[in-house]
Amino acid sequence: MKKEQSLMRKSHFLGTKIRNLRKRNHLTLEDLSARCVRVDAQSAPSVSYLSMIERGKRTPSQSMLENLSEVFQKPISWFLDNESEATNITPEKGNHGGIVGMALEPNFLFSNDILQIAIPEMLSQTGISGRQFAHLLIRAHQEHHQNHFPDLERAAEEVGNKNLYLTSDDLMAIARSHALELHWFDESNSTQLGEEGEVTQHLTTSYFSAPNKVYLNSVLKSRESRLKYDLAVHIGHAVLHNQEGLQCRLTVGGAQENSHSSNDTPNAQDILNAWRDFEASFFAGALLCPKAPFRQLLDSHGYEVSIHKQLNISASVAMRRMTVVSPYPHWHYFDAYQPGKLKAVYRGNGIPLPWGNMRTVQDPCQHWAVFRKFAELSLQSSTQLSILLVDGKPRLYCCESVQVKDLAGNSHVLCAGVDLNPAIIAQGMDAEAVVSELQALCIKHGGASVIPHALKQQLLSVARILNIGWIERGLSSEVRVICTRGNACPRQPGCYEV
Numbered sequence: 281m282k283k284e285q286s287l288m289r290k291s292h293f294l295g296t297k298i299r300n301l302r303k304r305n306h307l308t309l310e311d312l313s314a315r316c317v318r319v320d321a322q323s324a325p326s327v328s329y330l331s332m333i334e335r336g337k338r339t340p341s342q343s344m345l346e347n348l349s350e351v352f353q354k355p356i357s358w359f360l361d362n363e364s365e366a367t368n369i370t371p372e373k374g375n376h377g378g379i380v381g382m383a384l385e386p387n388f389l390f391s392n393d394i395l396q397i398a399i400p401e402m403l404s405q406t407g408i409s410g411r412q413f414a415h416l417l418i419r420a421h422q423e424h425h426q427n428h429f430p431d432l433e434r435a436a437e438e439v440g441n442k443n444l445y446l447t448s449d450d451l452m453a454i455a456r457s458h459a460l461e462l463h464w465f466d467e468s469n470s471t472q473l474g475e476e477g478e479v480t481q482h483l484t485t486s487y488f489s490a491p492n493k494v495y496l497n498s499v500l501k502s503r504e505s506r507l508k509y510d511l512a513v514h515i516g517h518a519v520l521h522n523q524e525g526l527q528c529r530l531t532v533g534g535a536q537e538n539s540h541s542s543n544d545t546p547n548a549q550d551i552l553n554a555w556r557d558f559e560a561s562f563f564a565g566a567l568l569c570p571k572a573p574f575r576q577l578l579d580s581h582g583y584e585v586s587i588h589k590q591l592n593i594s595a596s597v598a599m600r601r602m603t604v605v606s607p608y609p610h611w612h613y614f615d616a617y618q619p620g621k622l623k624a625v626y627r628g629n630g631i632p633l634p635w636g637n638m639r640t641v642q643d644p645c646q647h648w649a650v651f652r653k654f655a656e657l658s659l660q661s662s663t664q665l666s667i668l669l670v671d672g673k674p675r676l677y678c679c680e681s682v683q684v685k686d687l688a689g690n691s692h693v694l695c696a697g698v699d700l701n702p703a704i705i706a707q708g709m710d711a712e713a714v715v716s717e718l719q720a721l722c723i724k725h726g727g728a729s730v731i732p733h734a735l736k737q738q739l740l741s742v743a744r745i746l747n748i749g750w751i752e753r754g755l756s757s758e759v760r761v762i763c764t765r766g767n768a769c770p771r772q773p774g775c776y777e778v
Contacts, residue, residue: 294359299334301352304706305745306607314579315351315747316344323347353707353741414554419625422558426628427604429562435519436566444573444591448504451511451567458518461493469688472533480617481688482533486510492523499687505594506532506687509564516563521556528560532686565601568593575605582749585661585680585696595684596624599696603628608746610699612679616650617692629699631677632670632764645763646775647727653681653693663754665731666762667719669770674715676700676759680750698751703742714738718759719770727771728758 302312309327316324323343325333332338340348349356403413439454440446446454452462469481485506486496494514500507510530517528569591581587583606588598596615603611603626612631615624625633634644634651644651649664656662661682667674679697686692704711714735721729731739736755743751761770769775 294339295334295336297359298330298348301354302334305352305703306609308607311579311607312351314576316347318580319347319350351745353745410550411554414551417551418554418558423627423630426609427626429559432520432559432562433566433571436516436563437570439515439519440567440570442570442573444570444577446508446568447592448507448511451508451515455494455511455515455518458515459492459523460514460518463493463495464498465495466498480533481690482531483686483688485530485532485687486514487529488514488517488523488527490523492518503687504592505588505597508568508592509594509597512564512567513560515567516560517556520559520563527553528557532688533690565597565604568597569601569605571605574601575607578602578605579747582747584749585682585694595682596694599694600624600626602696608698608703608748610702612677612695612697612699614650614695615692616654616695617690618654623692629677630670631675631697631699632668634762634764645765645769647760647762649679649681649697650693650695653683653695654691656683659683661750663750663757665754665757665759667715667722667759668762668764673712674719676704676711676715676718678748678751678754698746698748700739700742700751703746704739707738707742707745709738719761722759722761723770723772727775728760730758731755 302309307315309330313325313327313330320343323341324347325340325344329338333340345356345359349359399413403410408416443450455462467484469483472480472482483499484497485500486494488494494511496507496510500510513530514528517523577590578587583602585595585599588595591598600613603613610629611626612629613624613626614622616622622633622635627633634648646652647666649662649666652664653662659682661680663678663680666677666679668677669675677697677699679695681693681695683691683693701711701715704714718729718731718735721732739755740752743755763769
């Protein structure tokens with residue numbers, strides 16, 4: 281009884297603190313309630329009760345407060361002091377990460393008329409095809425909106441009824457319900473020679489033939505996860521685009537999927553086809569991994585990449601959807617083939633790239649997790665903490681990488697990661713000071729260092745609040761400094777010094 285009375289006396293700012301801390305960590309009321317259930321179901325508050333706590337209508341019990349304390353990695357005394365919420369946990373407005381633009385001055389040079397004339401000439405001189413430019417535009421649009429496309433999510437949910445465990449038979453039934461005829465064909469790999477002289481295997485896995493026929497390669501029968509994805513993409517085209525003028529061809533290999541034209545200059549059809557391909561691919565992910573149930577499943581398994589096996593989907597679909605459904609917005613994702621070929625990339629946190637998907641460079645930093653994973657023989661996923669200077673300031677990233685083989689037999693690396701600086705700031709710490717200290721230790725020890733115990737404990741609380749298991753594992757390994765180009769190497773001596 282005395283504890284309850286003491287709690288009542290000290291809870292004046294409690295609701296506001298919990299609300300701001302929840303929002304600072306990008307959690308909904310449902311997310312927070314679910315986290316509390318996993319700590320202790322008996323003391324966990326319901327969504328409605330949490331809402332009343334935040335509005336000052338209810339006071340949490342001692343056990344409930346201990347539960348919240350564990351979720352947010354804060355001592356109970358922090359919730360009960362007599363100070364209002366600190367400014368460093370007040371949600372920021374308008375700072376969403378993602379790609380960074382530049383001022384276009386003088387403005388008259390960037391009018392629509394001038395750009396429409398200049399862009400084809402620029403692409404011709406740089407050797408970028410119209411299709412590549414279309415994909416770059418779409419990637420920028422995707423990163424600007426941080427992968428939030430609610431209309432596509434809703435369309436997929438209406439079709440799949442938010443079923444997280446759709447089988448290929450289910451998807452075939454859905455395809456037929458949208459008047460698609462399914463046929464099988466036989467085709468083997470073909471060998472292709474890349475721009476760098478590398479040999480890759482290319483395979484067409486499925487294609488659409490007007491007005492309503494979908495042809496599926498028989499090799500898909502041996503890989504259910506890829507069969508489900510192809511079916512979901514063709515369903516997406518049927519649902520979103522009414523099967524009008526489609527030229528959808530899905531392939532595996534180092535080249536871009538869904539390729540249509542190879543025109544050197546952009547045209548309206550190239551950009552329209554590329555956009556439709558993106559929409560259908562996003563729809564496919566949302567159909568196979570509907571947002572709410574997939575988010576709940578990831579949350580209960582600490583965002584482990586291996587969750588794709590439970591759902592019988594590809595690792596790439598699962599990892600791409602992580603960047604969409606997570607309440608934490610600062611994610612990136614790479615699908616990389618050697619040498620330096622990005623088949624897919626997403627940068628909701630604006631992380632620079634060691635190379636792009638339109639060109640390779642001669643001196644990429646080999647300490648990036650994606651390069652190091654290429655050198656490993658293990659098919660197990662691996663975690664890396666990395667420090668990278670971005671606009672002159674150090675940022676701490678953590679990623680999980682896995683090496684897989686596509687249906688044609690080509691090895692490639694999938695990498696999903698997060699920018700930890702915003703999460704460090706959300707816990708009231710000075711992110712720049714923390715990461716600068718780690719960076720200095722890494723440089724002192726030749727480019728990599730173990731994390732000192734005190735810093736490790738601080739970062740451990742960040743990992744637990746984010747509820748991403750591989751971040752916690754990464755804290756037990758070395759942290760590495762990386763760069764985007766060899767001529768910017770921060771190591772002493774530099775990796776490229778003679």
